[in-house]
Amino acid sequence: MSEQPVLSVQGLSGGYSINRPVLHDITFQVQPGEMVGLIGLNGAGKSTTMKHILGLMNPQKGEIEVQGKRRTEDSEAYHSALGFVPESPLLYDELTVREHLEFTARSYGVSREDYESRGEQLARLFRMEEKMDSLSTHLSKGMRQKVMIMCAFVARPSLYIIDEPFLGLDPLGIRSLLDFMLELKASGSSILLSSHILSTIENYCDRFVVLHRGSIIAQGTLEEMREQAGRPGLPLEELFNVLVQGGSGI
Incomplete structure (x- = not known):
């Protein structure tokens, strides 16, 4: 696996108002051929994080790089490396x-x-x-x-940003999408996936980033998060509930 991440988010703070940032010091990476689940409650900052990565919002602090490029340095190379599936279809x-x-x-x-x-x-x-x-x-x-x-x-593209893709899909469509994302991973593409259907993505994502109130409260593989939270064997959905309700944190 390449040493350079496909996506690097470092110390990101931002939002819709300078005086009231939605995101607070967000730092995570997505490696080549990796699927990372971005999970959190409504209003946790998932969509805002994605908008910053896509260049729809400018960071107040921090840096975002895609394939080692910042949007301000090489906008064409930055955006050509991104593919986006929004929550609501826009056609x-x-x-x-x-x-x-x-x-x-x-x-x-x-x-x-x-x-x-x-x-x-x-x-x-x-x-x-x-x-x-x-x-x-x-x-x-x-x-x-x-x-x-x-x-x-x-x-x-090198990186897919996928926001709640399962809404409106029938069960066969969901399975087709998940299987195809595995094919994309195998071919070297990377995926940042946001979804509330934790039981569905639990066995597909390599790692998870848990957002709560605009901050990362946990990240890593499911096993790493279980161990650090002291909850071995807990399914992702139950572990998520423990984390956001103030149980053993990471």
Whole structure:
């Protein structure tokens, strides 16, 4: 594994107001080929952390690097290394599913050959073959979410930022997504995944970062967090409850 992390967040403080930061000294890394779960209660700062990484918000303090690049130093290299799946699907109503994929592929400089093969694979994986030429405005919420996921995966950036991707997906869609994320990991891509469905991601993420009230209260592998909290064998969901309710901390 490379010594240089794909994502490095160091001493990040930030938010919507200079006088009232939402995030407080956030520090963590994501290594090549690693899936890290970013977990916390509503309002813990997960989405705000992701917005800072994506460049939608500027840090008040601290530094963020993607593939060793800061956004202020090389914006094009920084953003081309990122893929994003938002919590709520954001699509162009007058574009078809196929046109969304092609538009994304062109934006990332994906060759037509790769775009076509990846598009076919993703359409089969998410059972969207019959919807490829449908306008997005005619799709259900779950299908729109699938289109967002497919657009992110038609490119092959170094780092995927994925925010609550399971909302609206049927059980087969959730399994397809999880299996494909494992394929991406195996190919060397890294994933920062935010989800409230802890029982689902427990066996898929390599490490976890637990946010509470804008601060990291625990991070590491599940086994490391169990040991440091003195709660051996505890499932992730129960361990999370212990941490955020002020039990044995890490």
